[in-house]
Amino acid sequence: MLRFAMREAGKLGLxxxxxxxxxxxxxxLADPRAAAGVWAFLAAWGRALNGFLHMDFGRSTMTGSDAxxxxxxxxxxxxGLVLEGFGVALLVGIPVGVLFGSGPxxxxxxxxVQVVSATPIFCAGxxxxxxxxxxxxxxxxxxxxxxxxxxxxxxNGAELQALLLPVLTVGLAGAAAAQLALRRAxxxxxxxxWRVQLRRMGLAPxxxxxxxxxxxxxxxxxxxxxxxMLALFSAAAVAEWVFNYAGAADLFVKSVALHDxxxxxxxxxxxxSLTMAAAFVGRCAAYPLAAPEAQP
Amino acid sequence: MSGAPxxxxxxxxxxxxxxxxxxxxxxxxxxxxxxxxxxxxxxxTAIGPLLMPPSADFRFxxxxxxxxxxxxxxxxxxxxxxxxxxxxxVTLFAGALFGFVAARLPRALALPLRTLxxxxxxxxxxxxxxxxxxxxxxxxxxxxxxxxxxxxAFARAFDRAQMQERAPHAEYARATGISASTLLxxxxxxxxxxxxxxxxxxxxxxxxxILSTLSFLGFGAVPPHRDLGLMIAASKTYLLHAWxxxxxxxxxxxxxILFARLAAGLxxxxxx
Numbered sequence: 001m002l003r004f005a006m007r008e009a010g011k012l013g014l015x016x017x018x019x020x021x022x023x024x025x026x027x028x029l030a031d032p033r034a035a036a037g038v039w040a041f042l043a044a045w046g047r048a049l050n051g052f053l054h055m056d057f058g059r060s061t062m063t064g065s066d067a068x069x070x071x072x073x074x075x076x077x078x079x080g081l082v083l084e085g086f087g088v089a090l091l092v093g094i095p096v097g098v099l100f101g102s103g104p105x106x107x108x109x110x111x112x113v114q115v116v117s118a119t120p121i122f123c124a125g126x127x128x129x130x131x132x133x134x135x136x137x138x139x140x141x142x143x144x145x146x147x148x149x150x151x152x153x154x155x156n157g158a159e160l161q162a163l164l165l166p167v168l169t170v171g172l173a174g175a176a177a178a179q180l181a182l183r184r185a186x187x188x189x190x191x192x193x194w195r196v197q198l199r200r201m202g203l204a205p206x207x208x209x210x211x212x213x214x215x216x217x218x219x220x221x222x223x224x225x226x227x228x229m230l231a232l233f234s235a236a237a238v239a240e241w242v243f244n245y246a247g248a249a250d251l252f253v254k255s256v257a258l259h260d261x262x263x264x265x266x267x268x269x270x271x272x273s274l275t276m277a278a279a280f281v282g283r284c285a286a287y288p289l290a291a292p293e294a295q296p
Numbered sequence: 297m298s299g300a301p302x303x304x305x306x307x308x309x310x311x312x313x314x315x316x317x318x319x320x321x322x323x324x325x326x327x328x329x330x331x332x333x334x335x336x337x338x339x340x341t342a343i344g345p346l347l348m349p350p351s352a353d354f355r356f357x358x359x360x361x362x363x364x365x366x367x368x369x370x371x372x373x374x375x376x377x378x379x380x381x382x383x384x385x386v387t388l389f390a391g392a393l394f395g396f397v398a399a400r401l402p403r404a405l406a407l408p409l410r411t412l413x414x415x416x417x418x419x420x421x422x423x424x425x426x427x428x429x430x431x432x433x434x435x436x437x438x439x440x441x442x443x444x445x446x447x448x449a450f451a452r453a454f455d456r457a458q459m460q461e462r463a464p465h466a467e468y469a470r471a472t473g474i475s476a477s478t479l480l481x482x483x484x485x486x487x488x489x490x491x492x493x494x495x496x497x498x499x500x501x502x503x504x505x506i507l508s509t510l511s512f513l514g515f516g517a518v519p520p521h522r523d524l525g526l527m528i529a530a531s532k533t534y535l536l537h538a539w540x541x542x543x544x545x546x547x548x549x550x551x552x553i554l555f556a557r558l559a560a561g562l563x564x565x566x567x568x
Binding site: 014018115117123129130177179226264268272 | 411416418422431515532535539546554557563565567
């Protein structure tokens, strides 16, 4: 286990190092001296890296505000959206993955899950908004790119309604990744020879499932935590735009449009770091749960 | 390759792949004949009354400028597919092919490359595409979509190539003195004859999503060359009162992605 964790930590360290280099290269573009040539860009890259080491990510070229402060103001909203979406993903993904994992139930559910998987997130978000407005008579945010300053703990019904739509959109995207991870783990576990051996030893099928099957399935989900998080961040980027949610992904899109690279760099770094950290934690947590032959 | 009989699951999968390819073929026909099939030229306004619901005269209704939505959806599908094709080729070469070859490079080169691309693969492809357009221009939207889908394809091909390198046939080949380049050529031929079509369909699904989302966010197609993403973005304001302005382009986009996913043999929920 320790050897595995060390190897994974090494991979995480390398990945984070790469993410810092990439983010610093983007931050260097904010330096007006970087445009003078290759050497000037490399010098700006070095300065940006040095700044990163001292937690100085520069200032927005549009507003003049500190990039780290901007990130601190917007990232919690995205993280809240992703975490609450993760909750929905588990709530929807686990039953779908377990109940429709195999047999006739899977064949019956497959066409619907395929169509949902093929629907782009912005279409799903707009469809949810349409249904909420026409069926439930909820107000739908209008226009694009308006900062609403939503909080994640809604204080009233209107805030809850405004929060539910993006959370559901993000959650459904995560649910597709979660159910796939669960289904694959379930299918792998179903074919393992130890099931037959355990039955011969006199264990009841239910006991085998609870004591041996469930940890395998959980390990499968945890091992794919990075993929689930990536799906959630991708969905958050679109959901924030569709629902005028003033999170970090929305800020990223606007900052790229305005060429405000000092803001773009820390957002990119934080997204990459969070995804890689989730993958690391998931794989380490999955390792002791997985059967020896399934351990990487 | 093997003579083992197919299971019912494999037969269903093969059937769905055929359905996917037939669907993509029909879309290709509709795209190539879009100027003939559409009753109005692209972006032709005042063809009918404003925001008219679907009817016998206008089967998909009309939008706020009186454009025929059926014709616009056909033209939008054509623009989306025409943008997605070069992006698919970019993903195939910069992702699948490059990843397969990179895995056979010396370890000192291959591992840093895998780590670097792994960083890009840990970011949402959409944000990478937005960044690529921000660093270049909207004229390069297909290239940006193709490159942003490439890291995932690279990582997948890289890992598959490394598995093949450890396969028994590779061990035997090395033991009998066959050179690394000959083995790479052999594996490349098998890789591409076995997976080229499914990789292409997978890449098509991925880049279609990226391209349309880019247009939805305002980073892609520019009027009058509206693609499906831009049409859906334009419908956002009227969606509650005129659902047909967004529903039909969204349906066309979903059908395109669904057929590409089926042709690629992707499982339900699997990332394209």
